[in-house]
Amino acid sequence: MKVKLIALDLDGTTLNSKNQLTERTRQALILAAGQGAEIVPVTGRCFKSLPPELLALDCIRHVIVSNGAEIRNAQNGEILYNHYIEPSGVQEIRQLLHKKELMVEVYVKGSAYMEHAFYEKVERSQISYRNRDYVLATRVPVRGVLQLLDVHRTRIEKVAVYFEAGSAASRIKEELAEVRHACVTSSGHNNMELIAQNCSKARTLEVLCRMLGISLAEVMAAGDSQNDLEMLEAAGVSVAMGNGDDNVKACADYIALTNDCDGLAEAISLFIE
Known part of the structure; x- marks a missing residue:
């Protein structure tokens, strides 16, 4: 199966413990995009809390923020979908x-x-x-x-x-x-x-996939915490970080190195052709 979309948690996953995007991980994302994969941060952060160095990557077109409350255009912040608390x-x-x-x-x-x-x-x-x-x-x-x-x-x-x-x-x-x-x-x-009720990273990721004409079976998702569980369970390929919660590791197809050892870059090199 070819991975067409990589759904990335940020804190504890894409970013190291100093909240940095390492050069190795940055290059891995660029390489994956060059192979045709959509790169989509799926985070608990709000839009204005996203790392500027991540948004500076031309390969990132969409972001899912606030645990699924919004899908935004990564470059101009336009809200493409929302699911707010009633x-x-x-x-x-x-x-x-x-x-x-x-x-x-x-x-x-x-x-x-x-x-x-x-x-x-x-x-x-x-x-x-x-x-x-x-x-x-x-x-x-x-x-x-x-x-x-x-x-x-x-x-x-x-x-x-x-x-x-x-x-x-x-x-x-x-x-x-x-x-x-x-x-x-x-x-x-x-x-x-x-x-919001019935809101999660997984459900909003499914909305974005429909927009892009991609099935969840063609998604690789990576995360480390409880709010990533549904997303990992829904994705065709699930990656838990070595620093992740035990229940997250238990549901994953692959356990990568920690976020301080470029575990995400390692996983991308394994699953992206």
Whole structure:
């Protein structure tokens, strides 16, 4: 089977632990595109948080962002498809998180917003469970972040809640699991993410494949976290990173080297003719 599309998770997969696109991985993507494969980042990041060096690659025409909430034109940001949280779900999330002292991020209109007080704590290196440089480069600090849920209730891409793994705050996972009008997933041990019902990387990837006339059987997907599981299960070829979660590795056709050892480039060299 010829791979016609490579669906790439970013953090923990395409990017190394320093959030960098290595030269070896960049060259592997260019080579795969030269062999006729569509290169599609499929990420939990919002559009404006995508690495500029990735968007600079001419071979990337489409991106799937916010865990499947949008398909965008990679070059001009045009929204080609969206699946936002229903207002009833947004209200349910709003009520659940109201008056809780948690680091909450609201994804809307292509940006990720967080409470100004938490942004300052990250800036002062007072929070160890977030990558300081990444947060400062990609998050927009606001006062009253939950108010964005009221103002933009029909356009909420994602709501993310961060906490120190194993802390008392991590118990919010149990409450979030009870939300009825949104889907709960995760991209790491220190967060929970809420997206629209019936939304996932896999389902939005299927939409894009229909647009491009490609079957899921002709897709190679690579990932490392819980929010990649459905995508890997749907793809014709599934690659788990060596640094990935055990349940992700268990469902994959191939386990690559870690993201710090150019595991993605290794996998591309094996599966792309």
